Structure formats: structure tokens, C-alpha cells
Amino acid sequence: MIDPVTLDGPPAVGTFDQKRAENAIRELLLAVGEDPDREGLLETPARVARAYKEIFAGLWQEPEDVLTTTFDLGHDEMVLVKDIELTSVCEHHLVPFRGVAHVGYIPSTSGKITGLSKLARLVDVYARRPQVQERLTSQVADALMRILEPRGAIVVVECEHMCMSMRGIRKPGAKTITSCVRGQLRDPATRAEAMSLIIGR
Numbered sequence: 001m002i003d004p005v006t007l008d009g010p011p012a013v014g015t016f017d018q019k020r021a022e023n024a025i026r027e028l029l030l031a032v033g034e035d036p037d038r039e040g041l042l043e044t045p046a047r048v049a050r051a052y053k054e055i056f057a058g059l060w061q062e063p064e065d066v067l068t069t070t071f072d073l074g075h076d077e078m079v080l081v082k083d084i085e086l087t088s089v090c091e092h093h094l095v096p097f098r099g100v101a102h103v104g105y106i107p108s109t110s111g112k113i114t115g116l117s118k119l120a121r122l123v124d125v126y127a128r129r130p131q132v133q134e135r136l137t138s139q140v141a142d143a144l145m146r147i148l149e150p151r152g153a154i155v156v157v158e159c160e161h162m163c164m165s166m167r168g169i170r171k172p173g174a175k176t177i178t179s180c181v182r183g184q185l186r187d188p189a190t191r192a193e194a195m196s197l198i199i200g201r
């Protein structure tokens with residue numbers, strides 16, 4: 001039995017507490033009736049804690065950390081990166097949801113753009129947190145708008161939620177699609193152009 005007093009009080013916000021996570025996993029194993037002292041599980045609490053540190057790494061990152069490289073290319077037409085694979089964790093059940101994000105924007109008239117890989121990095125900053133898909137979608141769009149100051153942005157996310165397939169309603173294959181549109185991409189014609197690029201595979 002783990003004495004809560006040894007857990008050093010309330011969690012320090014913004015840090016990862018490896019020892020606390022290990023203790024919690026050990027407690028979880030006990031709670032489900034497992035023996036955390038059997039050979040196969042001896043290293044499991046430490047291993048799972050390290051895994052969670054990686055899975056939730058976005059908690060210690062800001063979008064500004066990844067949208068660092070910008071160029072003034074004079075390109076002021078739509079830029080769209082589609083099928084960016086993502087894995088996140090549903091904040092309701094702490095099980096994964098997986099799928100793809102499509103991220104597009106219309107640069108400012110000065111043509112301020114970012115490296116293509118940075119859009120995928122931006123998705124990861126927000127995916128690697130306890131999440132709901134709607135918030136993930138709008139956070140990516142809002143960070144793009146704030147940092148690149150484009151004329152518009154569109155983010156579409158398509159995911160399968162393990163909380164709907166491995167448990168509960170058990171509907172594997174059900175896909176959730178969320179979208180977030182900002183600025184000039186709200187214009188019906190521009191939005192339709194973006195959607196046709198996203199849907200046309």
C-alpha cells in the first residue's frame with residue numbers, strides 16, 4: 001500500500017513526476033487484482049510512467065516552440081497538408097484515438113508561411129495531451145491564426161476512438177470528423193475549395 005503522504009503533496013503543475021506516475025500505475029495494478037510484484041510486472045510501473053511522459057509530452061510544449069521557422073515567400077494562396085497521422089488520448093477514458101489531420105491556411109498578404117513539417121509538429125503538440133477531438137481541432141486552428149497571422153485557416157480531423165471500439169458501445173470503425181474554419185476560409189467558395197482538396201484523395 002502506497003502512503004499518499006510520501007507522494008510529496010499536490011502535483012507540481014507543468015512538470016512530469018515519474019515517481020508519482022509509477023506509484024499510480026502500481027496502485028492501478030493492485031486495483032484490478034493484479035500482483036505488481038510478480039516477475040513480469042516488476043518493471044511495468046516505471047515503463048508505463050516513461051510511456052506516459054512521451055504520450056503526454058505536448059503538455060510541456062507550446063505551439064510557439066514548433067512554429068519557429070517562417071519564410072516570406074510571397075506565396076499568398078492556400079497551403080494544405082493532408083493526412084497527417086495522429087494519435088491522441090481521450091480525456092474521458094485515457095485510451096487512444098487515432099486518425100489523421102488535414103491542416104490548411106491562406107498566408108497573409110505578405111506571404112508569411114511556415115515549414116510544412118511544422119504543421120505536423122503543431123498537431124502533435126496538441127495531440128500529445130489528454131484531449132477531446134473538438135478541442136484538438138480548434139487549438140490547432142487558433143494557434144495557426146495567432147502565430148502565422150494568415151488570412152484564414154482550416155483544420156479537419158478524422159479519428160477512430162478506442163473508447164468507442166474496445167469498450168462501451170463497441171463500434172469499431174466508427175469515425176468522428178471535426179472541422180474548424182477561421183478567417184477567409186469561412187467564405188463558402190474558399191471553404192469548398194479546401195474541402196474538395198481534403199476529400200479528393
Ligand SMILES: Nc1nc2c(ncn2[C@@H]2O[C@H](COP(=O)(O)OP(=O)(O)OP(=O)(O)O)[C@@H](O)[C@H]2O)c(=O)[nH]1
Binds near residue numbers: 090133163
Ligand atoms: N465530444 C466528444 N466526446 C468524446 C470524445 N472522446 C470520447 N467522447 C465521449 O465522451 C462521452 C463520455 O460519456 P460518459 O457517459 O461520461 O462516459 P461513459 O459512461 O464511459 O460513456 P460510454 O462511452 O457511452 O460508455 C462518451 O460518449 C464518449 O464517446 C471526444 O473527443 N469528443
Ligand SMILES: [Zn+2]
Binds near residue numbers: 090091161
Ligand atoms: Zn473516451
